[in-house]
Amino acid sequence: MKRFNLSATEGRGLAISVLLFAAAALVPLIADGYPLQIGISIVMYTALATSWLLFSGPTNYIALSTAAFFGIGMYTAAGGIDLVPYPVLIVAAGIAGAALAAVVGLATLRVSGVYFVIFSLGLAELVRQVMTWLQHVLGTMSGLYVTIERSEPMYYWQLLLLAAVIFLVGWRIGRSRLGFALRIIGNDELVAVHCGINTARAKVVLFIISSTFASIAGALVAPRWGYVEPVVAFSPFVSFQVVIMALLGGTHRLWGPLLGVIPFVLVWELIAVYFPNQTTLLLGVCFLLIVYVIPNGLLGLVEDTMNRRRRYEAGPAAAAALPIDISANVAAQPAVTADKK
Amino acid sequence: MLSPAITEALTAGAVTKRFGGLVAVDNMSFKLAEREVLGLIGPNGSGKTTMMNLISGALKPTSGEISVYGEAVTGRGASKVARKGIARTFQLVRMLPTMTALENVAAGGVFGHARRWGKELDDYAHALLERVGLPNAASAPVSALTYIDQKRVELARALASEPKILLLDEWLAGLNPTELKIGITLIERLRTEGCTIIIVEHVMHAIRSLCDRCIVMNSGAKIAEGTPAEVLADHGVIRAYLGDENA
Numbered sequence: 001m002k003r004f005n006l007s008a009t010e011g012r013g014l015a016i017s018v019l020l021f022a023a024a025a026l027v028p029l030i031a032d033g034y035p036l037q038i039g040i041s042i043v044m045y046t047a048l049a050t051s052w053l054l055f056s057g058p059t060n061y062i063a064l065s066t067a068a069f070f071g072i073g074m075y076t077a078a079g080g081i082d083l084v085p086y087p088v089l090i091v092a093a094g095i096a097g098a099a100l101a102a103v104v105g106l107a108t109l110r111v112s113g114v115y116f117v118i119f120s121l122g123l124a125e126l127v128r129q130v131m132t133w134l135q136h137v138l139g140t141m142s143g144l145y146v147t148i149e150r151s152e153p154m155y156y157w158q159l160l161l162l163a164a165v166i167f168l169v170g171w172r173i174g175r176s177r178l179g180f181a182l183r184i185i186g187n188d189e190l191v192a193v194h195c196g197i198n199t200a201r202a203k204v205v206l207f208i209i210s211s212t213f214a215s216i217a218g219a220l221v222a223p224r225w226g227y228v229e230p231v232v233a234f235s236p237f238v239s240f241q242v243v244i245m246a247l248l249g250g251t252h253r254l255w256g257p258l259l260g261v262i263p264f265v266l267v268w269e270l271i272a273v274y275f276p277n278q279t280t281l282l283l284g285v286c287f288l289l290i291v292y293v294i295p296n297g298l299l300g301l302v303e304d305t306m307n308r309r310r311r312y313e314a315g316p317a318a319a320a321a322l323p324i325d326i327s328a329n330v331a332a333q334p335a336v337t338a339d340k341k
Numbered sequence: 342m343l344s345p346a347i348t349e350a351l352t353a354g355a356v357t358k359r360f361g362g363l364v365a366v367d368n369m370s371f372k373l374a375e376r377e378v379l380g381l382i383g384p385n386g387s388g389k390t391t392m393m394n395l396i397s398g399a400l401k402p403t404s405g406e407i408s409v410y411g412e413a414v415t416g417r418g419a420s421k422v423a424r425k426g427i428a429r430t431f432q433l434v435r436m437l438p439t440m441t442a443l444e445n446v447a448a449g450g451v452f453g454h455a456r457r458w459g460k461e462l463d464d465y466a467h468a469l470l471e472r473v474g475l476p477n478a479a480s481a482p483v484s485a486l487t488y489i490d491q492k493r494v495e496l497a498r499a500l501a502s503e504p505k506i507l508l509l510d511e512w513l514a515g516l517n518p519t520e521l522k523i524g525i526t527l528i529e530r531l532r533t534e535g536c537t538i539i540i541v542e543h544v545m546h547a548i549r550s551l552c553d554r555c556i557v558m559n560s561g562a563k564i565a566e567g568t569p570a571e572v573l574a575d576h577g578v579i580r581a582y583l584g585d586e587n588a
Binding site: 177184194199252 | 453
């Protein structure tokens with residue numbers, strides 16, 4: 001709520017974040033090969049899951065459209081790689097994602113709840129079909145080659161930088177009127193409207209920001225994949241994985257998804273090695289387990305434990321302090337009322 | 342009657358709302374003067390809440406005009422109407438459950454008629470909590486509040502936009518006798534401070550003590566208008582509430 005001055009907690013959070021990112025940036029200097037591959041997966045999914053959270057976290061609109069924007073980003077990079085310099089394509093990917101998000105957002109964000117979820121899932125499929133059709137019409141192959149030399153550490157640093165930007169933007173939004181508006185919308189959209197919030201505009205703006213980052217992530221990893229085809233670029237697997245990772249970590253803090261991404265990527269590597277034919281089944285099981293067992297994510301578990309310990313350390317009196325405080329206030333009320341008369 | 346010198350805060354002209362074949366609000370016309378407290382009463386299902394929803398922009402009238410200080414707001418949408426200075430509470434209290442009491446109040450003061458942010462908003466929300474009698478509840482999660490305290494928070498949220506007109510939809514419903522006294526005192530105070538208010542209410546002694554004027558609705562139409570004492574003695578009104586034998 002305070003806009004200009006950083007509180008002590010915020011300052012500390014910012015300092016810790018900067019240190020963590022600096023430490024993460026050193027990883028390619030000490031790791032290569034397989035460990036670095038896992039590192040790239042982690043930063044990529046951190047970027048995707050956190051950008052997903054920017055919109056879906058406060059509004060509680062579960063968007064299953066990450067793959068649509070991720071794929072658009074990939075295709076922008078792949079389609080233009082022989083025509084314009086790669087950095088231009090990264091910007092273009094962001095613009096393409098933003099444009100698609102604006103159109104989709106304006107058309108669908110007036111509907112809420114399950115309709116939006118289904119539409120967002122259908123969107124990736126729709127874009128995939130359009131791409132397949134386009135490639136057929138243009139008479140190209142079923143996919144596109146992305147030929148550009150990038151070293152593995154470079155991919156890692158690019159994605160890490162993107163993740164850092166997403167965190168910074170998310171943190172800034174969280175402190176802004178827009179962020180407050182979205183939290184109100186997520187709590188009760190009817191109240192939001194009667195508070196004077198243009199809910200459609202707030203949702204569309206955030207959806208655009210979130211989708212732009214997903215598209216840029218797509219453009220950043222496209223050369224690493226080398227060959228881009230619709231089935232892979234627009235795979236609904238990506239959308240579901242992103243949602244599951246974010247839910248596993250916890251969606252009520254900006255860094256919640258990060259807590260989900262790291263264990264999920266590691267476990268998923270094992271699953272891909274030992275159960276390569278059951279991945280879809282196991283993804284579903286993960287989803288169910290998270291929703292039923294840890295609805296507030298790992299972050300929720302950690303915070304609950306910390307709160308309980310803090311209360312325990314402060315003693316039973318402090319643990320009950322809040323209820324006592326409120327009831328005392330109620331009890332004092334008739335006296336106050338009498339004064340007014 | 343109102344003298345012409347008094348500023349009109351709200352004017353409803355022949356407002357009608359149909360839901361398919363059902364006429365929920367039927368050709369309602371009335372005026373609300375600045376600093377007036379108007380009671381909107383009538384039996385259940387008579388269209389009071391629909392009328393409130395039409396004024397606040399939650400619903401669009403089928404026909405008719407609503408204007409605030411001479412400016413037409415008909416069908417402008419609730420968020421725009423809120424920015425014009427109409428704030429409301431809800432028939433069933435609506436909290437923002439994941440936020441603190443202070444944030445709940447602040448929510449009303451950022452995007453609506455009055456716009457504050459930062460420390461100014463913070464201070465203002467604190468002052469409002471104090472004004473509605475909850476000086477110590479700022480950081481409490483709203484789920485920990487009692488029903489009357491939640492209602493207070495909701496009232497403070499509505500006041501946070503410094504509304505020109507405040508709509509209270511059965512704000513006193515569901516309170517026990519002690520809470521009811523607190524509630525009535527609070528609204529009385531708003532009234533002395535010069536708020537312009539429309540109250541939908543079933544608690545008749547609250548209507549008697551709070552309202553300058555009453556409009557009685559039945560089956561969507563206005564059946565009586567006048568001071569609370571006048572309308573509550575009206576035969577048509579008694580018939581609407583209690584049936585023919587008692588009129």
